[in-house]
Amino acid sequence: xxxxxxxxxxxxxxxxxxxxxxxAPSILGALAKPTVGHLDPYFLTVMDEVRSMLRExxxxxxxxxxxxxxxxxxxxxxxxxxxxxxxxEVLIGVNGVFGGRMVDVAERCGAVVTRVEGEWGRALTADAxxxxxxxxxxKILACVHAETSTGVSQAIPPLREVANxxxxxxxxxxxxxxxxxxxxxxxxxxxxxxxxxxxxLSCPPGLSPISFSxxxxxxLSARSKKVQSWYLxxxxxxxxxxxxxAYHHTAPINMxxxxxxxxxxxxxxxxxxxxERHQRNGEALCAGLEALGLELVxxxxxxxxxLTAVRIPDGVDDGAVRRHLLxxxxxxxxxxLGPMKGKVWRIGLMGAGSTSRNVALxxxxxxxxxxxxx
Amino acid sequence: xxxxxxxxxxxxxxxxxxxxxxxAPSILGALAKPTVGHLDPYFLTVMDEVRSMLRExxxxxxxxxxxxxxxxxxxxxxxxxxxxxxxxEVLIGVNGVFGGRMVDVAERCGAVVTRVEGEWGRALTADAxxxxxxxxxxKILACVHAETSTGVSQAIPPLREVANxxxxxxxxxxxxxxxxxxxxxxxxxxxxxxxxxxxxLSCPPGLSPISFSxxxxxxLSARSKKVQSWYLxxxxxxxxxxxxxAYHHTAPINMxxxxxxxxxxxxxxxxxxxxERHQRNGEALCAGLEALGLELVxxxxxxxxxLTAVRIPDGVDDGAVRRHLLxxxxxxxxxxLGPMKGKVWRIGLMGAGSTSRNVALxxxxxxxxxxxxx
Numbered sequence: 157x158x159x160x161x162x163x164x165x166x167x168x169x170x171x172x173x174x175x176x177x178x179x180a181p182s183i184l185g186a187l188a189k190p191t192v193g194h195l196d197p198y199f200l201t202v203m204d205e206v207r208s209m210l211r212e213x214x215x216x217x218x219x220x221x222x223x224x225x226x227x228x229x230x231x232x233x234x235x236x237x238x239x240x241x242x243x244x245e246v247l248i249g250v251n252g253v254f255g256g257r258m259v260d261v262a263e264r265c266g267a268v269v270t271r272v273e274g275e276w277g278r279a280l281t282a283d284a285x286x287x288x289x290x291x292x293x294x295k296i297l298a299c300v301h302a303e304t305s306t307g308v309s310q311a312i313p314p315l316r317e318v319a320n321x322x323x324x325x326x327x328x329x330x331x332x333x334x335x336x337x338x339x340x341x342x343x344x345x346x347x348x349x350x351x352x353x354x355x356x357l358s359c360p361p362g363l364s365p366i367s368f369s370x371x372x373x374x375x376l377s378a379r380s381k382k383v384q385s386w387y388l389x390x391x392x393x394x395x396x397x398x399x400x401x402a403y404h405h406t407a408p409i410n411m412x413x414x415x416x417x418x419x420x421x422x423x424x425x426x427x428x429x430x431x432e433r434h435q436r437n438g439e440a441l442c443a444g445l446e447a448l449g450l451e452l453v454x455x456x457x458x459x460x461x462x463l464t465a466v467r468i469p470d471g472v473d474d475g476a477v478r479r480h481l482l483x484x485x486x487x488x489x490x491x492x493l494g495p496m497k498g499k500v501w502r503i504g505l506m507g508a509g510s511t512s513r514n515v516a517l518x519x520x521x522x523x524x525x526x527x528x529x530x
Numbered sequence: 531x532x533x534x535x536x537x538x539x540x541x542x543x544x545x546x547x548x549x550x551x552x553x554a555p556s557i558l559g560a561l562a563k564p565t566v567g568h569l570d571p572y573f574l575t576v577m578d579e580v581r582s583m584l585r586e587x588x589x590x591x592x593x594x595x596x597x598x599x600x601x602x603x604x605x606x607x608x609x610x611x612x613x614x615x616x617x618x619e620v621l622i623g624v625n626g627v628f629g630g631r632m633v634d635v636a637e638r639c640g641a642v643v644t645r646v647e648g649e650w651g652r653a654l655t656a657d658a659x660x661x662x663x664x665x666x667x668x669k670i671l672a673c674v675h676a677e678t679s680t681g682v683s684q685a686i687p688p689l690r691e692v693a694n695x696x697x698x699x700x701x702x703x704x705x706x707x708x709x710x711x712x713x714x715x716x717x718x719x720x721x722x723x724x725x726x727x728x729x730x731l732s733c734p735p736g737l738s739p740i741s742f743s744x745x746x747x748x749x750l751s752a753r754s755k756k757v758q759s760w761y762l763x764x765x766x767x768x769x770x771x772x773x774x775x776a777y778h779h780t781a782p783i784n785m786x787x788x789x790x791x792x793x794x795x796x797x798x799x800x801x802x803x804x805x806e807r808h809q810r811n812g813e814a815l816c817a818g819l820e821a822l823g824l825e826l827v828x829x830x831x832x833x834x835x836x837l838t839a840v841r842i843p844d845g846v847d848d849g850a851v852r853r854h855l856l857x858x859x860x861x862x863x864x865x866x867l868g869p870m871k872g873k874v875w876r877i878g879l880m881g882a883g884s885t886s887r888n889v890a891l892x893x894x895x896x897x898x899x900x901x902x903x904x
Contacts, residue, residue, distance in 0.1 A: 161579040188562035191553045205535040226600045229779040261760045362782035386635045405603040408736035
């Protein structure tokens, strides 16, 4: 190449999109700490601490609880690839992009999928699952706890009942809920869960914490065929994260330093206090958006406090407004995905980014951007 | 949990194992720079610069060249999962752990694998591939350029000839060679290559740069069936790294900052100068080990300068010596893998770690550790 690029000097954004969210300074600092070997006694302690803090954040005692070495979608694929054998019947709720992605992933693992279709921007009812199940048995019932494409919060306990009725393990996406909305994997009877680091944990993207119940682990042990993905095969990876410390792949050391610090910050704040902070700031944002005359996508009782979808008013140019926010305020908000592209904005108040300062900034900047459109 | 872990304070090791290697200070600094969004205009420039620097380091003009969001093994799986359809015949050289891993990965993708077995610690000959091929046709011929489990360097051009004879694409593991040994993907006619960041690029583990030739890209486009892994499906991921910028998964932003800086450092030094430095320090280490009366595993002409396997003398306790080095010098060297466990040490001089200072430290510390054993 003709000229070498300069060293990076990224701008300091305020990240109020659907993730990555603003990263706490001490987490950025943790990423830059000296790398040690992936079998170093010091690192083994880091791993153990990460696991025990993750269990606390997930609300579980599950032995099989650790971060996968990939982003949230790798966690989704981990859950399906390890639990599905070709021909297995799977029931999946689809009321947004990530439910739809689950269907694609499960089918690639050989599942026969029954979709439970629902309106985008609304939660799914237990009865919708029952109806779609039509009395059949299923190996897995899968749903998204916090749908990042719409900002919908899904109640989990009623779906556990349906899972019992159809004989299924309950699989849950909690990428956007972890550390923002309280998780009770054990209390709710969730068998497999995956999450991400770049939402309410405020860590950069790159890891996907997962957790498997005893029933899910038993399903894994009873497989008749190898997991189709070597990289995501929990039967091998759990031997590295467990007491055997058997080498599988080289763990992403520095990313795990970051996750360690992110979990520490969440537990130091307290999970209930953290959830209340997300709730308070999310409500303030919604009130402010409505005061600007904007329409929210999700009815109040089904809203996620950490991610708010708001309709783009008729005649307003999606891209121009978002460019205005980025160029004039260094402020990022998200566009819509799939059928909502160009129709909604998605505003995240996640982790370190969920502050009254950011609510004020966002409302003020959005008001200016909208008036520049008229 | 009863008490919250303390903030991390990792010890400052000298990493002379098989990777991760010592990380250059400016790369650690890059990891801690402010996170921006994965569709931020600034980040799109970072992505383009990473791609063009990667092409230079790989020695290729391949359009499909970018880092996968996982460690080296995810790159291995990416190559096989995207190129194999069930029933495809694949010819794989196996003279160490990573050749063996390729077999496992390829079989999980549905390949019918023919192994070309060779002695651990020796390169494979083109004739060994011909013999194993036995006149049949193959879809892929796969080999390891730099076998991390033994320290063997594999000459690639003779295997391109065999690949032509059997009608195969040529697939190469260059996890440990990239940025230490010159790579000439285009010159050698390599169709698919994967690598890692935590060896001679001196970046922490977490990304796997890959590159596909036009022939490999054509194979991908001509698939009759979806790639079995959603997370590693290049037909979708290339739409994010390409001009469409279509969202697939959230890129690991800060790890990519680190890779950007690692590539910059490699090109600033110059790839030839960097290879000469690795060669010079590797030779000095070998001479010093032999002067200590130790036996090297690999004959001189097949040795990798960046990774040296040395036999553990009879009666010497593997674990005790490595513990001695770690506890007294903060020095990490690697143990053996598979059949070489307890029989060899693996000493890496990779990237920022390939210095005359580290050669001197390693030899001096090893001498003391060995004498403490007698």
